[in-house]
Amino acid sequence: MASASQIQRLLAKPASFTPNFTSEHSVVLPHSLDTVFDKLGCGETLEASVRLSDLCSTFLLTTVDHVSLPEGQSLTEVRCRSLPPSDGSSNGALPRQFFELQEVVPLLGGLYKHTVTIAGSLTSDREHKAALYESSASGGILIWKLRTFEELAPDETGQVRTKVEEKIEGKAPMLLRSTVEKETRRAHTTHMEQYHTIFTT
Template structure:
């Protein structure tokens, strides 16, 4: 996996980590979080299993790893994205992925593959702030066909910011 686009963003949620992490960092709020994106529709959960990671989840890639009897929980899912290219012309994209999390380290990993050949790895980590709020940081690394790189980078950055800026509405 050699990324050719990336972006990073953070928000502060006016809730404690104990409230924020279960919704944004586990499968408890997965459908609601994905559905916040103006691009997403038709979300469906698939199998849930566990996966073993050598080292930390922060550094792992587990979407295609075999399941194990212990380790981190991993939730598979599918959904559709609709990207408006021009008035009256939409690009429909099938997305399949997994969401894996480490409750002890307050880290989650979102990995997807689209039917257009785009691969995305989104790492989300949580930090309790002294005033009782939670800082949520995300880093997206993706790989797409070179022809789509410029458009994908811009759309990823804009959609990522808009998506994270709406996280507070889940609380």
């Protein structure tokens, strides 16, 4: 894994930014909302969904704390990664799980492999059926990804269903923006379409 100083530098980058690329996608899973949230909305189970990406080579859960949102705000409108920790027993405090991972990205048709170090956090709000993934990567790429959960009516066979919707806002250096945006949209769709597989283990 990366050195502690490298992780600190990544986490020190501003959590608030003006995005220059976006992506949105949704999937419907044949499971109850509680079951889906347990797998996709909680920090302790984050590794399973992250490792659906074949780029992920290493993953580590680090510290966990709690954070209190500004009054009247929700995960849809805040940046939690840089907020100071709060007392976990305080009313409305949300669990925040920090993590580190590395991705190995093939370049030049696979002739060269580039390792990207990523540090970030996942903040969970079960009451409002949302989770916020925020990351900072070597190379200057910042990601804000809101994941929301909606319980749907059962299908015609009576199967329970939950809709998972994700919205990504990201910032990349201008020279990389076009490439990063294209790859993010492709990888985002592919990644979410694999979510159903983590419920079979």
